[in-house]
């Protein structure tokens with residue numbers, strides 16, 4: 136009997152190994168071979184243009200009153216003067232006073248337009264960590280082969296890079312078949328409700344349906360994807376949703392010499408702690424599965440084995456992600472208590488305590504799911520729970536099996552040879568979500584090569600754009616516009 140059982144177990148194990156190996160060996164590469172194109176000569180004036188753009192302190196503040204409209208006016212006039220051909224041919228239109236929409240009419244009205252977007256505003260240069268900049272943050276200094284300053288990466292590189300490319304194309308005598316819109320919002324860093332949202336509204340009123348849209352988001356990573364030596368261009372095909380909930384407790388206050396067994400602070404602290412200890416379940420959402428399928432076949436054997444056999448090993452893959460906070464953000468709806476308020480004096484019991492908990496929501500989870508999760512986890516009727524501030528659902532997932540995605544991949548490989556491409560999930564929010572009703576294909580990708588140190592500079596100190604990287608960026612936008620017209 137035992138021998139029979141052992142034989143059976145042995146056979147089952149063998150069958151399992153065969154299946155695992157079969158799937159690993161037939162895990163086919165999705166990386167199309169593309170011939171690189173020769174880079175065009177780009178005038179070094181482009182460095183001065185980005186540097187000058189950085190000098191405009193177009194800072195977004197949470198309160199709309201904080202917006203310095205004169206600085207935005209300055210930048211807009213600078214753009215119009217610096218790119219005279221683009222200005223005269225694409226007629227930039229003001230949307231809601233400070234956002235810009237350029238239109239390059241295509242010859243073929245049957246082709247759906249493409250939209251390239253960027254944002255002109257930046258976050259303040261002072262960071263919470265108090266770290267100091269090596270150069271004044273709005274100096275736009277060009278030193279050590281880079282353009283320094285707030286906005287040089289996020290996101291004036293897009294605005295200036297796109298305008299440089301269009302100006303070059305006009306000089307080359309190019310005329311598009313497909314209509315091209317350039318849309319530059321002025322308040323992305325505070326949600327885009329006055330900029331991108333209004334531009335999108337305008338386009339909807341004009342009945343515009345676009346083939347695709349390209350916005351900031353992910354980059355070409357260098358030395359970041361484990362197990363891969365090549366650079367990997369990550370193309371955001373979805374972004375996480377956003378919601379904050381206020382949790383509050385009201386009770387009788389009084390003298391601290393005679394406290395009740397439980398006080399608002401204690402009750403609320405327990406609720407927040409329960410939420411931290413019991414986050415929403417982790418899983419591999421569709422964009423992450425797509426990422427694994429594009430990258431897996433290029434990886435060393437054991438990674439490949441795990442990625443090709445997610446039907447059995449998905450928990451192992453998820454556990455690998457969960458080793459870091461950044462990885463965890465990719466596989467679950469995250470829970471982040473960000474504000475806690477209560478009490479006024481050390482000998483007075485507060486009658487009220489409130490906390491804000493911010494959730495970044497995985498595609499497939501809805502804001503109502505988060506609310507249900509909070510109520511179930513806190514499980515205390517004394518804690519009131521309500522949605523607070525602005526929120527957005529995780530949007531739809533853009534297509535990857537379509538000509539638009541292929542054109543994007545091709546343009547990347549033509550300008551950045553030996554680069555792998557992969558769909559991916561953006562864990563932050565971008566302006567692109569406002570355009571969801573205009574196109575099913577929202578892609579979030581900035582054509583710049585970035586290592587771990589560069590990513591820290593975005594919204595951090597010492598933001599800078601390397602000069603060769605910026606040239607590549609301009610070449611990429613030019614190539615993308617050309618390819619989209621074939």
Ligand SMILES: [Zn+2]
Nearest residue numbers: 289290323351
């Ligand atoms: Zn940005």
